[in-house]
Amino acid sequence: MRATRTGRAALLWLACIVSISAPGAAQTTPRRPHYTYSIVALDSATGQIGAAVQSHWFSVGSSVIWAEPGVGAVATQSFIDPSYGPRGLYLMRSGVPAPAALAGLLRADPDSQVRQVAMIDAQGNVAAHTGSRDIPAAGQHVGRRYSVQANLMRSDRIWPAMARAFETATGDLAARLLAALEAAQAAGGDIRGRQSAALVVVSGDRNAKAWEKIFDLRVEDHRDPVGELRRLVTVARAYRAATDGDNYVTAGKIDSALMSYRRASEFLPDSATNGELAYWVGVTLADQGRVDESIPWFRRSFMLDQSWVELLWRLPRVGLLKADSTTLARIVREAGK
Secondary structure (H helix, E strand, C coil), rough: CCCCCHHHHHHHHHHHHHHHCCCCCCCCCCCCCCCCEEEEEEEECCCCCCEEEEECCCCCCCCCCECCCCEEEEEEEECCCCCCCHHHHHHCCCCCCCCHHHHHHHHHHCHHHEEEEEEECCCCCCCEEECCCCCCCEEEEEEEEEEEECEEEECHHHHHHHHHHHHHHHCCCHHHHHHHHHHHHHCCCCCCCCCEEEEECCCCCCCCCCCCCCCCEEEECCHHHHHHHHHHHHHHHHHHHHHHHHHHHHHCHHHHHHHHHHHHHHHCCHHHCHHHHHHHHHHHHHCCCCCCHHHHHHHHHHCCHHHHHHHHHHHHHHHHCCHHHHHHHHHHHHHHC
16 A cells, blocks of 8 residues: 555654664663563454553553554553653554554664563554563563563463453453453462553544543552452443533433433442432432432432532532522432431
């Protein structure tokens, strides 16, 4: 396929950085180590692109995994060079397929043999590299529209276990990424233990804003980082449904909004959000004059924190609730029983 103008420009840029790093150039000092296991993947059904990681290192997600809507994802680890993330995304955004982008960046890196990197683009092209100087057990498995990779593992069973879990898991991309991380830990994981984890999923739509993420979650320091990451994914699903509800309210589609709000509240017990999700279902119902229906929802929030009662009186002042003082007093009285 003929290269686009931006694609040709990116290839020229890639050639330039490779020529700068000629053989025999002075070796740079490897950057801080992120010995870890990770996955990059594309969901063929939805086009979603994502990456996930766990490590015995603080805040692993801040520099190891990168993703951009409609472009691709990168995982850069071992003796990490974080620039593989933004530079890899730039090249893929410019039309360079993931394998060529990774190959070019490796050629330009005098310390490529201490790196472990995987890249996938929005077309599902995928490539990975495990340097010869990565600490064993270290390896990778490149499958159809995904790659799993690990280093400093307890054994060489880790990445095959991740591959099997990803291929056989059900659910959306986030669920399958989590399954891969859990399989790695179950197979022995990092020989040092565990500390942090992260997951990012973006749309496959190139028109989506670069900062728009479906999931962008990090566990910086935890005894069970993947377990905590799974909990956060559930919380994120709840708040995503609540945001859908807000958007339906703005569009005047109240019944659809209520369905989204109720779905959000079903993801989590009220105690997990201190009643927030149930509260806004009540507000939406009351705002539509459906006060009787709103009472049980307000009651769930008021039982957890009386601050929700105080907030209720403030909402009419800013146009978020059409209710007079008599109606507000009734809600407070009946929901407080």
